[in-house]
Amino acid sequence: MSGKKITSKRVVIEPERSIPVTAKVDVLVAGGGAAGFGAAIGAARTGARTMVVERNNCLGGTATAGMMANLNVTGPHLIGVAHELLCRLADIDRAWFGRVVTFSPELMKQVMLEMLEEEGVKPLFYTMISQPIVEDNTVKGVIVENKSGRQAILSKAVVDCTGDADLAYRAGAPCTVGREEDHKTRPMTLLFRLGNVGIDEIIEYCREHPDQFIPSPYWNVLQKEKKVLRIEGFYDIMEAARKRGELDSNIHYLRFEGVDTENGTIIVNTSRVYDLDGTDAQQLSIGEIEARRQMMQILQVIRKWVPGCEDAFLINSATNLGVRETRRIIGEYVFTHEDAGNKVRFNDTVARLWRRAGHKWLAGMPGVEMHSPDAGEGLRDEAFNQRMKTYDPDKIPPPPEKDFYFPYRSLIPQKLDGILVAGRSMSVSHLGDTWTRGIMIVMVCGQAAGTAAALAAKDNVEIRGLDISRLQKELIDQGVELGEEGT
Ligand SMILES: Cc1cc2nc3c(=O)[nH]c(=O)nc-3n(C[C@H](O)[C@H](O)[C@H](O)COP(=O)(O)OP(=O)(O)OC[C@H]3O[C@@H](n4cnc5c(N)ncnc54)[C@H](O)[C@@H]3O)c2cc1C
CATH class of the missing domain: 3.50.50.60 (FAD/NAD(P)-binding domain)
Known part of the structure; x- marks a missing residue:
């Protein structure tokens, strides 16, 4: 503590100093x-x-x-x-x-x-x-x-x-x-990469169980071209694992990001840590520990229940916990969901941008969000199930971008x-x-x-x-x- 004067048990006064x-x-x-x-x-x-x-x-x-x-x-x-x-x-x-x-x-x-x-x-x-x-x-x-x-x-x-x-x-x-x-802020997620994954078996499972996956442009590519770019779902596998106590109740679906699948590797984007402040180092540390605990659960479930993944191994996890939302400035103008939906063209526009419609849009639901701050919000409900029964990627084009x-x-x-x-x-x-x-x-x-x-x-x-x-x-x-x- 040299150079620092302790003034109370709660704070220290840092002496003024020159900084180069x-x-x-x-x-x-x-x-x-x-x-x-x-x-x-x-x-x-x-x-x-x-x-x-x-x-x-x-x-x-x-x-x-x-x-x-x-x-x-x-x-x-x-x-x-x-x-x-x-x-x-x-x-x-x-x-x-x-x-x-x-x-x-x-x-x-x-x-x-x-x-x-x-x-x-x-x-x-x-x-x-x-x-x-x-x-x-x-x-x-x-x-x-x-x-x-x-x-x-x-x-x-x-x-x-x-x-x-x-x-x-x-x-x-x-x-x-x-x-x-x-x-409240959106959940945090720690991504991790698996090796020795049987991509062909995963694709076969997906094609045989289309009702288990969120329709998306990625899904259409998988169906038509047998390429895994992203798959999100595996609902029944995850639900059964939750019921057996193998997974936390927050973990509703399994999402694979398809990078380097030709080499049998895949990134898993699935853990969900709620109610923590990503600008607070202590809470971030709690989030990191929690996400790593979930990662081990998810890893075991993948190995045990996802076809082609019996011998998958953990290559690495992300250096940083994925934080979706923290502080935002209240600037000279606050851009809203309505501005985007109504395509408001501002005099001071600095970019025309595009966003892919979400899975809820596909399911015919009004919501725009799949990463709500509310823990346990179900991604699959009756409306979604009904829509999925009639979803045919050959007939329905990928959801539009707006x-x-x-x-x-x-x-x-x-x-x-x-x-x-x-x-x-x-x-x-x-x-x-x-x-x-x-x-x-x-x-x-x-x-x-x-x-x-x-x-x-x-x-x-x-x-x-x-x-x-x-x-x-x-x-x-x-x-x-x-x-x-x-x-
Ligand atoms: C789990 C997850 C899934 C997502 N999925 C998608 C997706 O599929 N597609 C998509 O397009 N987007 C996705 N997003 C959103 C997107 O990834 C992020 O919103 C975006 O990357 C944020 O970029 P950024 O540059 O604003 O912030 P960040 O990526 O957070 O970059 C901030 C940088 O600043 C550095 N930094 C912070 N504080 C300091 C400091 N005090 N001093 C020095 N350096 C500092 C950090 O190290 C970091 O490099 C996802 C986000 C998460 C967390």
């Missing part, structure tokens, strides 16, 4: 997940000296360290930097598949890194951003902590892509958490200047985030935020005072689709 400024940049991107990657590319291509600071040892966040290897969007609807990234992956990796997009998390890490390096951006890994530097309500940089100690990085503009709005929140931006009425527009104001926190927020903590409502939290979507919104930050830094103007038409033109030049001009 180790870098000065135009745009500092906090967090190198999908959104941070997009932001860094957008900023660098707009001519900004750009730096990305990331606590992990890789780029991609949930998409790579979280092993979440599926974009939830079909190839033709990829835009901007997401399109470039996936095309580059497709050149080197067979996992890409035109109509639905899956990828290898390991290759994704590398391609993201190469693309940043080509833009002259070198990420600073193994570094936690602890505080924003704020003067007169303007964010001027960040304080970071790493093996080298505590350092300051000064920046003309900051893009908060921490997923949790860590910086905006600490700088004083109004924020909210979870569902509006009770602030387009929507995203506004610039939802990237800007209230009350602050010098900072934008992109990624899953953008200014959207709880249900709005079913449209906006997908990997491709946060990446493109990140690109918009990075581009805006670079323009603001270049012109020395306030972020909320940026010339929107200039930003839109720059984004179009970068391959981002904005759709028709309108209201």
